[in-house]
Amino acid sequence: MTSVLPTTLGELRTAAAHPPRPVKAELRDNLLDALREKRDPWPGIVGFDRTVLPQLERAILAGHDLVLLGERGQGKTRLLRTLVGLLDEWTPVIAGSELNEHPMQPITPESKRRVGELGDDLPVAWKHRTERFAEKLATPDTSVGDLVGDVDPVKVAQGRSLGDPETIHYGLLPRSHRGIIAINELPDLAERIQVSLLNVMEERDIQIRGYTLRLPLDVLLVATANPEDYTNRGRIITPLKDRFGAEIRTHYPLEVAAEIELVRQEAELVAEVGDHLLEVIARFVRHLRESSSIDQRSGVSARFAVAAAETVAASALRRSALIGENPPVARPVDLDSVPEVLRGKLEFEAGEEGREQEVLTHLLRRAVADTARSAFAGLNLRPLAELVSDGHPVATGELVHAGDILAALPELPVLHEVAQRVGAGPKDPAGTIASAVELALESLYLTRRLSKDTEDDRTIYG
Numbered sequence: 001m002t003s004v005l006p007t008t009l010g011e012l013r014t015a016a017a018h019p020p021r022p023v024k025a026e027l028r029d030n031l032l033d034a035l036r037e038k039r040d041p042w043p044g045i046v047g048f049d050r051t052v053l054p055q056l057e058r059a060i061l062a063g064h065d066l067v068l069l070g071e072r073g074q075g076k077t078r079l080l081r082t083l084v085g086l087l088d089e090w091t092p093v094i095a096g097s098e099l100n101e102h103p104m105q106p107i108t109p110e111s112k113r114r115v116g117e118l119g120d121d122l123p124v125a126w127k128h129r130t131e132r133f134a135e136k137l138a139t140p141d142t143s144v145g146d147l148v149g150d151v152d153p154v155k156v157a158q159g160r161s162l163g164d165p166e167t168i169h170y171g172l173l174p175r176s177h178r179g180i181i182a183i184n185e186l187p188d189l190a191e192r193i194q195v196s197l198l199n200v201m202e203e204r205d206i207q208i209r210g211y212t213l214r215l216p217l218d219v220l221l222v223a224t225a226n227p228e229d230y231t232n233r234g235r236i237i238t239p240l241k242d243r244f245g246a247e248i249r250t251h252y253p254l255e256v257a258a259e260i261e262l263v264r265q266e267a268e269l270v271a272e273v274g275d276h277l278l279e280v281i282a283r284f285v286r287h288l289r290e291s292s293s294i295d296q297r298s299g300v301s302a303r304f305a306v307a308a309a310e311t312v313a314a315s316a317l318r319r320s321a322l323i324g325e326n327p328p329v330a331r332p333v334d335l336d337s338v339p340e341v342l343r344g345k346l347e348f349e350a351g352e353e354g355r356e357q358e359v360l361t362h363l364l365r366r367a368v369a370d371t372a373r374s375a376f377a378g379l380n381l382r383p384l385a386e387l388v389s390d391g392h393p394v395a396t397g398e399l400v401h402a403g404d405i406l407a408a409l410p411e412l413p414v415l416h417e418v419a420q421r422v423g424a425g426p427k428d429p430a431g432t433i434a435s436a437v438e439l440a441l442e443s444l445y446l447t448r449r450l451s452k453d454t455e456d457d458r459t460i461y462g
Helices: 009-015 023-036 052-062 076-086 109-121 153-157 191-202 238-243 256-266 275-290 302-323 332-345 356-375 382-389 402-407 413-421 430-446
Strands: 066-069 090-094 124-128 133-137 149-151 168-170 179-184 206-208 211-213 219-225 246-249 394-396 452-455 458-461
Touching (some): 009 124, 023 052, 023 076, 023 219, 052 076, 052 246, 090 109, 191 219, 256 275, 275 332, 275 430, 332 356, 332 430, 356 430, 382 413, 394 402, 394 430, 402 430, 430 458
Parallel strands (some): 066 219, 066 246, 133 179, 179 219
Antiparallel strands (some): 090 124, 149 168, 206 211, 452 458
């Protein structure tokens, strides 16, 4: 692609195809094009269509710097990274310039000197949009030099005087000129470091150890932060908060379907996990977010749901390796591994010490019951309950083969209906059908129509 693009300033002027344009105008124009053409400008973003995204689009159209405010695991960083897709795919820069300056708009003394010396022969390079996005995780040890810049002792040692602006080593913000810079967890920056951003955001100049360079920096500054009532590590200072044009609140998925879609999109599953099990996980996470036993100020991250789905899939793969059940398919029994493995990802209220496992097990059972009620609504499971009660107990467990579960039950029309309700057909693997049957058996147990006993890592419904 770049081989057919202009390589000198003269060729660029002749082509007249890439005039200088502020980055915020570039984002605005490309967003408007996407909206007019009904293209999704936010690929991979789930559950924000009617809430966060309209606010974000208004902020971009207004040309505002913005901060996303929300609890952990709400997709703030993922959302900011999609902004790259609104930049032009390729943009011209002065070859060798530190600040990605447009060949027709040099801003540093060195680039202005080169333009004056070389004229139309000034070499032009091309930057891909992915190279115009910089991301910085705010940490307490971040310095002004990291963000804005500092004097470069090597350049001074080469014989240049301290008053020479070309002795400056530019920080991340100036190097993001004509691009986007994202600062994650902004309150973690020390307040004196936040002060260094004030001039950049308002006056668009930088001050370094006595230098005041009037560099017309062209950047979109975006940031993320946790709500101030949660983070004890710091705050966004008031003058800086005032300089952000938009503060947008994010949230967890509002609907079960959105949570399932998010997990399906993000999880790397090593075994088949049916939608009914993903629904159990999604409902489980929603119960956790509503529970008074969980510290809701820290939130229940979407990463919890993703990790839960991956844990369930891993349990199925382990069973496949141990007893030769192929292909590996997750069943409701694999859900039992979730509370034990992922308990450490949650923050419990102080009064719940010692009850963590009990709380998680109870909420998981509620999620299973809710999912089964939704899946089997209107379906009469009485024939299955009577069959199991009248001498056909069913044993399941992490190391019980799916074929053994199905072999324990005679042919019943209701079993085919149960499988169909969760999207399984007669030609599907035994594990897929056994997963549906297990969900029905657990539903009958939770509604007290069957008993359940545990013997040697096996669960027996009877």
